[in-house]
Amino acid sequence: MMDEPNAIAVTGLTKTFGGKRRLFGGTSHVVHAVKNVTLALRQGETLAIVGESGSGKSTLARMVVGLETPTSGQMKIAGKDAGTLAKEGPRAFGQMIQYVFQDPTSSLNPRKTIGATLEAPLRLLKGFDPARRKTRMKELLDAVQMPADTLERYPHEFSGGQAQRIAIARALAAAPRIMVLDEPVSALDVSVQAQVLLLLEDLKAEFDLSYLFISHDLAVVESVCDRVAVMYFGEVVEEGPVEALFKSPHHDYTKRLISSAPLLETGRASKQNMP
Amino acid sequence: MSATTKLARQKSRRKTAWQLLMNNRLAAAGFYIIAALVVLVLAAPILPIDNPDTIDLVGRLQPALSDGHLLGTDHLGRDILARLIWGSRVSLAVGLSASIIAAFFGSLIGLVAGYAGGRIDNIMMRGIDMLMAFPYILLALAIVAVLGPGLMNALYAIAVVNIPFFARNIRGITVGLAHREFVDAARLSGKSHTSIVLTEILPNVLPIIVITMSTTVGWMILETAGLSFLGLGAQPPQADLGSMLGEGRSLLFTAPSVSIIPGVMVFIIVMSINLLGDGVRDALDPRLRAGALNRPLPVTRIDRSDRSETSASGKGAALSVENLQTGFESTQGIVPAVKGISFAVQKGECLGLIGESGSGKSVTALSLLGLVASPPGVITGGSVAIDGRDIFSMHETEIASYRGSKVAYVFQDPLTTLHPLFTIGEQVAEAVRTHQPVSRNEAHAKAVALLDTVRIPDPAKRAAAYPHELSGGQRQRVGIAMALANDPDIIIADEPTTALDVTVQAEILRLLQALRQERGLALLFITHDFGVVAEICDRVAVMRHGEIVETGNTADILGNPQHPYTQRLIACVPRLGQGKAFLEALRQLPKVEGV
Numbered sequence: 001m002m003d004e005p006n007a008i009a010v011t012g013l014t015k016t017f018g019g020k021r022r023l024f025g026g027t028s029h030v031v032h033a034v035k036n037v038t039l040a041l042r043q044g045e046t047l048a049i050v051g052e053s054g055s056g057k058s059t060l061a062r063m064v065v066g067l068e069t070p071t072s073g074q075m076k077i078a079g080k081d082a083g084t085l086a087k088e089g090p091r092a093f094g095q096m097i098q099y100v101f102q103d104p105t106s107s108l109n110p111r112k113t114i115g116a117t118l119e120a121p122l123r124l125l126k127g128f129d130p131a132r133r134k135t136r137m138k139e140l141l142d143a144v145q146m147p148a149d150t151l152e153r154y155p156h157e158f159s160g161g162q163a164q165r166i167a168i169a170r171a172l173a174a175a176p177r178i179m180v181l182d183e184p185v186s187a188l189d190v191s192v193q194a195q196v197l198l199l200l201e202d203l204k205a206e207f208d209l210s211y212l213f214i215s216h217d218l219a220v221v222e223s224v225c226d227r228v229a230v231m232y233f234g235e236v237v238e239e240g241p242v243e244a245l246f247k248s249p250h251h252d253y254t255k256r257l258i259s260s261a262p263l264l265e266t267g268r269a270s271k272q273n274m275p
Numbered sequence: 276m277s278a279t280t281k282l283a284r285q286k287s288r289r290k291t292a293w294q295l296l297m298n299n300r301l302a303a304a305g306f307y308i309i310a311a312l313v314v315l316v317l318a319a320p321i322l323p324i325d326n327p328d329t330i331d332l333v334g335r336l337q338p339a340l341s342d343g344h345l346l347g348t349d350h351l352g353r354d355i356l357a358r359l360i361w362g363s364r365v366s367l368a369v370g371l372s373a374s375i376i377a378a379f380f381g382s383l384i385g386l387v388a389g390y391a392g393g394r395i396d397n398i399m400m401r402g403i404d405m406l407m408a409f410p411y412i413l414l415a416l417a418i419v420a421v422l423g424p425g426l427m428n429a430l431y432a433i434a435v436v437n438i439p440f441f442a443r444n445i446r447g448i449t450v451g452l453a454h455r456e457f458v459d460a461a462r463l464s465g466k467s468h469t470s471i472v473l474t475e476i477l478p479n480v481l482p483i484i485v486i487t488m489s490t491t492v493g494w495m496i497l498e499t500a501g502l503s504f505l506g507l508g509a510q511p512p513q514a515d516l517g518s519m520l521g522e523g524r525s526l527l528f529t530a531p532s533v534s535i536i537p538g539v540m541v542f543i544i545v546m547s548i549n550l551l552g553d554g555v556r557d558a559l560d561p562r563l564r565a566g567a568l569n570r571p572l573p574v575t576r577i578d579r580s581d582r583s584e585t586s587a588s589g590k591g592a593a594l595s596v597e598n599l600q601t602g603f604e605s606t607q608g609i610v611p612a613v614k615g616i617s618f619a620v621q622k623g624e625c626l627g628l629i630g631e632s633g634s635g636k637s638v639t640a641l642s643l644l645g646l647v648a649s650p651p652g653v654i655t656g657g658s659v660a661i662d663g664r665d666i667f668s669m670h671e672t673e674i675a676s677y678r679g680s681k682v683a684y685v686f687q688d689p690l691t692t693l694h695p696l697f698t699i700g701e702q703v704a705e706a707v708r709t710h711q712p713v714s715r716n717e718a719h720a721k722a723v724a725l726l727d728t729v730r731i732p733d734p735a736k737r738a739a740a741y742p743h744e745l746s747g748g749q750r751q752r753v754g755i756a757m758a759l760a761n762d763p764d765i766i767i768a769d770e771p772t773t774a775l776d777v778t779v780q781a782e783i784l785r786l787l788q789a790l791r792q793e794r795g796l797a798l799l800f801i802t803h804d805f806g807v808v809a810e811i812c813d814r815v816a817v818m819r820h821g822e823i824v825e826t827g828n829t830a831d832i833l834g835n836p837q838h839p840y841t842q843r844l845i846a847c848v849p850r851l852g853q854g855k856a857f858l859e860a861l862r863q864l865p866k867v868e869g870v
Contacts, residue, residue, distance in 0.1 A: 052776035053747075067459055091465045099463055107456040111478040124465030160632070170460065189631035189803060194847035194861050201858055216777060219849035223857035243854065260781035261851050262806025264833055 005079030007178045007210035008041040008064055008097075013073035015059050033059040035234040036073070041178070046204070046211040048221040048242070050257065051231035057214045060231070061180045064212065066093040078177060094125045098171035102183035104163035108155035114166055115151035121173040140169040143206070144199060161192030165199065172207065180212045185220060197224055218261050222246060230254045295558040302554020308547035316364035325354040327361045328512045336530045349519075349533050350526060353512075359540055362514035367544065369430050369508075369515075370496030376434035377495075378488050381441020386480070388442070389449025390472050400446065403439045411436045415498065419507045426515070429508035433498045437491060444487050448480045482559045489552035493545040500541050516541050574645035574671045575601075576653045591663075592619040593797035594643070594682075594765050599657035601635075601642045604650055612638045614821040615657065620765065625791060625798040627812030627829065629805065631844075635821040636801050640769050643799075644678050661765065680710040683758035687770040689750035693742040699726070699753045700738025706760035725756040730786060748779035755786065765797045772807060784810050805848050809833055817841045 015034040034056040041047045049057050062068040064075065066086055075082035077096050085092045101107035108117055118140065122133045141150055144165040155163060164184060171179055181200070185193040201224060204211060215221050221228055222242055229239040230251065237251040249255045297303045315322075325344075331352030339347040339355075346355040388399040406414070418432035452458065453476065461475045502508040503517025504524075511518070516537045523534025597617050602609040613635045620626045630636045641647045643659050644666065659666045661681060666674060678684075686692045694702060703722035707713065713721070719738070726734035729752040742750055751771060758766055768787065772780040788811055791798050800812055808815050808829060816826045817838065825838040836842045846864055849857045 052778060062459075065463060067462065094463050094465045099460070101456045101460065103456060107460045109457040109461070109475055109479070112475075120461065120466060121464040167460070170464065174464070190805070190844060190847045191631065194849075197849075198858060198861055217849075218777075219851045219853070219857075222851060222854050223849045224855075246851070256778050258851070260778040262777075262780070262784075262804065262810050264805055264809050264845070264848060264850055 004043045006040045006076070007043050007045075007078055008039070008212060009074075009076040010040075010060075010064070011038050011074040013037045013039075013060070013063065013075060014071050015056075015063060015068060016071045032234050034063070034070075037231075037234075037236050039229055039236060039239070041210055041212055043177075043210055044208065045226045046213050046224055048213045048215060048225035048228040049231055050215060050218065050221055050228060052216065052257075055231040056234040057231050058182055061099070061182050061212065061214055065097050065099045065180050067099070091125055094121065094174050094176075096176055097178040097180065098174050098176040099180045100164075100167055100171050100182065100184045103187050104160055104167045105155060105158075107167050108163060110155055113152055113154055117166075118151070118170055118173055121170060125174045136173070140173055143172060143203065144169045159192075160188050161196060164188060164192075164196055168196075168199070168203070172203065175207075177208070178210045178212070180214070182214045183216070184213075186215065186217065193220070200224065218246070218258060230257070292558050296554050299554045299557060301550045302557070305547040305550030305552075305554065308543065309551055312363065312544065312547070313367065316360055316367060319360045319364055322360065324357040324360060327353060327357040327514045329353060336526070336533070338530075339532050339536075346536055347530075347532055349522065350530075355533065355536055358514040358519060359516075359536060362516045362519055362537065363540055363544065365426065365509060365514065366496050366499055366516045366541075369426060369433075369499045370492055373430050373433040373437070373495045373499065374488050374492045376430075377437035377491070378441050378484055380434070381438040382445045382480070382484050384438065384442040385445025385447075386449050386472050386476060389446040390453045390468070390476060392450070392453065396446075399442075403442045406435070407439045412498070412501065415502060416505075416507070419502060424507045424510060426503075426509045426513070429499060429502040432502065433495055436498070437495065440491065441484070441487055444483060445480055448483050449476055452476050452479055486552075486556045486559055489555040490549070491552075493548040493552065496548070497541065497545055516544075571648040571650070574674050575642065575647040575649040577645070577667050578653055579656045579667065591621075592660075593622045593624075593662070594799065595619040595660040595663075596639075596643070597658045597660070599639065599642060599659060600655045601638050601647060602653055602655050604653060609653060609655060611655070612821055613642060616816075616818070616821070616823045617657075618816050618823065618826065620797040620799055622764070622797055623791065623795040624814065625800055625812045627808040627815040628799060628801045628818060629803065629808055629815055630818030631803060633820075634818040636818050637769055638821075639818070640684075640767050640799065640801050643767065644682055645674050646678075646684075676710070679706060679758075679763070680761040681763055682765045682767060683761070683763040685751075685754050685758050685766060685768040685771045688774050689747070689754040690742065692754060693750060695742055698739050698741055699745070703738075703753065703756050703760060706757040710761045721760070722756075725759055726753070728759065728790070729753070729756045731756075746779075747775050748782060751775060751779075751783055752786065755783075755790070759790070759794075762794070763796070765799065766791075767799045767801070769801045770803070771800075773802070773804070780807070781810075787811060805833065805845060817844070 013034060014032075014036055017031040017033055018029050037060060039047070049060065051057050059068060063070050064077075066082070069086070077085060077093075080096075085096070108114070115137065118137050119133055122128045122136055128136060137151060138148055141148060146162065146165050146169070150166065158166065168184075184200070185196050188196060197220065200211070203209065213221065213225055225242050227240065228242050228245055229236045230253065231237070232251070232253045238245065238249065238254050245254070246258060249258055296306070331348070333352065334344075334348055335350055335352040337344050337348045339345070341347055344354050344356070346359065349355055349358070384399055384403065388396040409417075415432040415436045418435060419428050422428040422431065458471060458475055461471050466475070499508060500515070500517030500520065503515045504521040506518070506521060509515030509518045519537040520534050520541070523530070523537065526533050596619070598615045599613055599617070600611065600615050601613040602611040616639065618626060628636045628639065638647060642654055645654070647654070654667060661677065666677070693699070700719060700722050703725055704715070704718040707718045707721050711718075723734045723738050726738060731737050731749060731752050742753070745753065754771070771787070772783050775783060784807065787798065790796065800808070802808060812829050814827065815829050815832050816823045817832070817840070818824070819840050825832060825836065825841050832841065833845060836845055843864065846860065
């Protein structure tokens with residue numbers, strides 16, 4: 001074992017939706033979103049979770065940050081038991097781990113200024129006084145390379161890439177050690193996506209962060225992640241270092257995923273030979 | 276940005292809502308009438324009018340315009356003008372306070388039920404349902420009967436009766452907001468549930484509360500008058516429009532003015548408030564402001580300053596676009612979205628139109644058959660030729676006949692383009708019957724055959740399935756089947772695989788490729804993904820800010836891009852196998868602003 005505990009360690013994590021007794025007989029339809037998942041994110045690394053829509057990636061991520069309660073299984077955040085953290089309230093969770101949503105514009109309240117949105121975690125999670133909050137907000141905007149007048153403006157005044165920078169700044173405000181990035185670049189244009197990926201890489205080094213990076217784009221995963229776990233119908237079917245796993249995938253689904261990824265140069269030639 | 280400019284911007288925003296309201300003449304009239312009335316009743320104590328309760332039995336039932344009594348006197352000799360002004364004061368105050376009380380409690384119930392969901396929602400809403408199950412005037416009567424007659428009790432009764440109206444409206448909006456990502460984000464920022472409801476959700480439902488209030492105040496005044504008319508509201512000698520009507524009722528034939536005057540007053544108040552309320556709703560409701568009530572024209576408005584003729588290279592092409600210009604009308608004139616682009620697609624060829632969001636690629640696709648919503652869309656120049664014929668010179672009905680028969684569209688999200696209440700078989704058959712005079716059975720048989728063409732397994736059985744029973748990939752196959760229904764020459768596919776998983780995307784691309792080769796289709800493929808372009812397109816045109824910056828064979832453009840914009844875009848696409856070298860390569864790129 002390493003001297004520092006894993007950033008995230010989940011054991012036998014399961015989440016089931018539905019299955020409750022209805023008022024007038026019968027039970028509702030049961031969905032096994034996440035089935036018996038065991039994973040570890042080491043301190044300082046980036047672990048990717050790939051899989052198609054409905055494979056349970058987002059449910060897993062929402063459980064890890066405390067937005068969903070697991071049906072069963074163990075979850076440890078930076079060595080502390082998540083159940084104990086949850087009892088301490090949302091604050092305890094928020095100080096440890098933060099979440100960046102896929103759609104940047106819908107993760108910002110349309111009727112609040114960016115300043116009001118950024119202030120909440122500083123006030124509630126860090127307990128800063130107003131003067132300190134102000135300087136910290138300026139620092140955060142600097143970190144994500146946004147101008148200072150951003151604070152007085154409303155979300156609809158920003159493009160998708162700018163909104164995602166603001167969302168990242170909000171997540172950083174709590175000064176967490178761990179960030180869960182749920183498809184942080186898939187709603188963005190390629191040139192903007194590239195800028196945000198660079199930003200995430202810089203921030204990771206600057207604030208000594210660990211990333212849980214959820215994505216369906218294998219090329220993006222390969223460029224920013226150390227290890228990758230493949231989810232399929234709620235289960236982790238394969239896990240390993242990025243290069244090794246992409247070079248020699250074992251599970252059928254992983255193979256299919258890699259062969260389906262559109263390629264720039266050799267795209268057509270290779271595809272036409274496929275069955 | 277300084278605080279003053281921020282203030283100026285807020286002011287300008289408020290001004291636009293106000294201007295919208297005043298542009299609506301009926302609403303403006305309602306506003307001025309009600310404002311004048313409010314000033315009048317507020318000034319009642321200082322106006323030179325008689326005491327409304329002074330009884331003068333000698334001078335009873337004097338007609339209007341008599342000496343000292345402008346509107347005459349009632350059966351006890353009280354001045355009607357004075358009673359009218361004081362009565363309107365009471366009616367307006369009661370109506371407004373009842374509506375504020377109902378809005379407060381109704382919104383509170385709606386917010387809590389909508390945010391909490393589950394059992395709490397169920398219990399609260401069933402309670403509201405029980406309130407709604409009573410005829411409302413009967414319920415108000417029952418409440419007054421229990422509490423005893425009196426103006427305050429009537430106010431409570433009316434407020435209670437109207438709570439469900441607010442609760443249901445607000446709950447509906449809140450349910451939608453409670454699952455939005457910004458609410459989750461607020462939870463992760465450490466906010467408590469109470470604070471989320473009050474500071475995150477409430478600001479978003481406030482316009483709806485105001486709209487609902489403005490449309491119910493008139494009703495509440497009417498209901499107050501109704502209860503007073505029945506003797507359950509204001510008690511004598513207090514003046515109130517409803518009780519004045521009630522007292523005048525028995526004298527309707529001997530002295531009609533005693534009851535007609537308060538009746539007209541009720542009419543004026545309620546009418547002007549309703550007109551104003553409708554105006555407020557139109558000005559504040561974002562859906563109405565976005566033009567949800569505007570019916571778009573059947574074909575985009577065409578107002579061409581130049582009609583570029585099809586060039587020699589375009590002759591013989593399946594689709595040829597010359598100097599196409601499309602813009603959107605705004606208060607500052609026409610804002611161009613497509614600025615004079617030209618391209619041609621040959622039979623059996625696939626042309627990729629690639630660009631980032633806002634580059635005008637979708638507007639281009641919709642312009643080809645005049646499908647840009649108009650207003651505000653307008654085609655300002657250029658020509659589109661299909662088989663050598665200029666589309667924009669044709670009559671509306673002729674353009675419409677091209678849609679789906681000669682040229683078919685496949686859109687991004689098949690879940691929104693398919694009708695949820697019809698089976699996929701019916702929808703494909705409908706596409707067939709729109710352009711072909713075939714019987715219902717023949718159309719169905721053709722639909723099944725089409726579903727087979729797009730490789731849907733067991734098509735005869737699956738034809739009876741509804742869109743929600745299919746996976747995303749299968750729904751997109753149905754979309755393609757509908758596009759193929761009338762053997763089009765050209766298919767325009769607007770980001771057809773963007774909403775799909777990569778494995779499914781690969782299957783759909785293979786299907787499109789095979790169909791194109793089998794049928795010799797011309798395919799215009801719109802996408803933002805260079806990988807997809809590499810898979811399927813023969814040639815590619817790169818769009819930026821409404822212009823085509825570079826056109827050429829796919830391999831040439833991807834392998835050796837000439838324009839700096841294309842070079843940059845391609846450099847920003849990570850490639851499988853490139854690994855961490857990708858980020859290093861990105862750092863070498865020159866910086867650009869505005870990202």
